[in-house]
Amino acid sequence: MSALSRKFTALAFPALALWNFAACSADSTAIGPKPGGSGGAAVGSGGRSGVGGGVATGGSVSTTGGSATTGGSATTGGAATTGGAATTTGGAAATTGGASAAGASTVGGSGSGGATGAAGGGGDSKCVLPTFPEVGSLKDLGIKLPDPFTFYDGTPVTTKAQWECRRKEILAMAAKYLYGPVPGDCDEVSGTVSGGTVSITCKVGTKSASFSASISGSGKSINVQLGSGILPAGKTLSLGSGNDAKIKTLYGISEINPNIVNGWMINRVMDVLEKNPTSGHDPKTIAVSGCSGCGKGAFLAGVFSRAPIVVIVESGGGGGTSWRMTEWFRHGAGKSRWMCADGLPQGIDNLEDTGICGPWVTSAAKTFRSAPATVNNLPFDQHMLLATIAPRYLVHFTNNNGSNSWCHLAGTSEALASWAAHSVYTALGVPKNHSFEIYTGGHCGVGDTGIAAAMFKRALDGDMSADTGKINIQDARLQVPQSEWKGLFVDWNMETVLQ
Numbered sequence: 001m002s003a004l005s006r007k008f009t010a011l012a013f014p015a016l017a018l019w020n021f022a023a024c025s026a027d028s029t030a031i032g033p034k035p036g037g038s039g040g041a042a043v044g045s046g047g048r049s050g051v052g053g054g055v056a057t058g059g060s061v062s063t064t065g066g067s068a069t070t071g072g073s074a075t076t077g078g079a080a081t082t083g084g085a086a087t088t089t090g091g092a093a094a095t096t097g098g099a100s101a102a103g104a105s106t107v108g109g110s111g112s113g114g115a116t117g118a119a120g121g122g123g124d125s126k127c128v129l130p131t132f133p134e135v136g137s138l139k140d141l142g143i144k145l146p147d148p149f150t151f152y153d154g155t156p157v158t159t160k161a162q163w164e165c166r167r168k169e170i171l172a173m174a175a176k177y178l179y180g181p182v183p184g185d186c187d188e189v190s191g192t193v194s195g196g197t198v199s200i201t202c203k204v205g206t207k208s209a210s211f212s213a214s215i216s217g218s219g220k221s222i223n224v225q226l227g228s229g230i231l232p233a234g235k236t237l238s239l240g241s242g243n244d245a246k247i248k249t250l251y252g253i254s255e256i257n258p259n260i261v262n263g264w265m266i267n268r269v270m271d272v273l274e275k276n277p278t279s280g281h282d283p284k285t286i287a288v289s290g291c292s293g294c295g296k297g298a299f300l301a302g303v304f305s306r307a308p309i310v311v312i313v314e315s316g317g318g319g320g321t322s323w324r325m326t327e328w329f330r331h332g333a334g335k336s337r338w339m340c341a342d343g344l345p346q347g348i349d350n351l352e353d354t355g356i357c358g359p360w361v362t363s364a365a366k367t368f369r370s371a372p373a374t375v376n377n378l379p380f381d382q383h384m385l386l387a388t389i390a391p392r393y394l395v396h397f398t399n400n401n402g403s404n405s406w407c408h409l410a411g412t413s414e415a416l417a418s419w420a421a422h423s424v425y426t427a428l429g430v431p432k433n434h435s436f437e438i439y440t441g442g443h444c445g446v447g448d449t450g451i452a453a454a455m456f457k458r459a460l461d462g463d464m465s466a467d468t469g470k471i472n473i474q475d476a477r478l479q480v481p482q483s484e485w486k487g488l489f490v491d492w493n494m495e496t497v498l499q
Helices: 003-009 160-179 243-251 258-275 293-303 323-331 333-337 363-370 372-377 382-387 411-427 451-461 482-489
Strands: 041-043 127-129 188-194 197-204 207-216 221-227 234-238 286-291 309-313 393-399 434-439
Touching: 127 160, 160 293, 160 363, 160 382, 188 258, 197 243, 197 258, 207 243, 207 258, 221 258, 221 293, 243 258, 258 286, 258 293, 286 293, 293 309, 293 382, 309 451, 323 333, 323 372, 323 411, 363 372, 382 411, 393 411, 393 451, 411 434, 411 482, 434 451
Parallel strands: 221 234, 221 286, 286 309, 309 393, 393 434
Antiparallel strands: 041 127, 188 197, 197 207, 207 234
């Protein structure tokens, strides 16, 4: 595939090579129309491998977090937490316009047959995505979480190679229906590393743009601290400012989510570090984290990048939280079970337009925001976006959502999403790469309870004996006990194993 044609893959985010995926052939993984039919085109080729999994040895791990955005002071538990200024990222978000690429809100897709843009990536895999219907043609799928192991056209996912194509499909749907244009990889990327300055040149078609990022401090990890996140002790990566305007010009779009900008920049920094292996900065150690609004930011930056380590803290609505369960609590049968003094939880219709690390959705989501019950029409939910991070390392926290607790962020819905996503980590054979916990304490003030430090030992020190893969959910911290979740929200096989 030529460099120019790679532009039209739109969402080519290569996955970490924690294992070697077999190529997704057009015959075995075609999603939608087969060759010779209408409405489909091959997408998602190329990409780098070998960027996942820490292999360094030795060294202790501590965690860093920013100051709490709201609520109580830091409490004890797990590794020590220390302050940290939020990284300046992304620039101001555009609020109007947006480009649509042949059936999905992705960038650059002018290919034939109504192809959607590709999402994700993995070596030389090649997938075919369907043309997704417009919002008004989506059907009500009910409150059951969509099955991550079934393609949009109903084809079962049975292999790890097929999961890569399913991953691309999930990200393309998310771009179309919620997050707007998602720029793909550069046709050509070059750059230099001088000390801590990373200079990047990205060429897309006949256009090119220059970007700059900086790495400061010392330590194994390279941390993108979006605000009050939980990160290992290490270097700080600043992604610069004004990137959104450059990306919009480069890709010919008028709107882009600022957190997707951050994900795109993380990928470009990784590109350049990979091309400069003697720089002293290891791209396999990049970690991104944030809490609250910046937890949503860390969720999106982690989903729409190949950052090796993602730590999501109290992200709430718009982050790693099930849209369906939250809507069930807000306006459905679950409203009678919502026992919280501070009102109904944060859902798509009361998601703020502005906020720290926001906005979190774009104009693509306007139909769902004005008619929130239609989130049940989405052919995905946030558990599937969390699952697209696999096999990379994911640590996920939410706060106590028990009876009469502080309930705004819908911790029960966040727990449901992460619990469901864990089935994909298990299916891929990497359950130890994902940990989740509901802690209790001041908003963004608790810090690590130990599960993040354990994951950092695995990811950065190569300690395969680290106690990871925990899904710590206590019924006393939920609005609906975990024992009811399968009956209410899941009708697919959570014990699936992919070959």
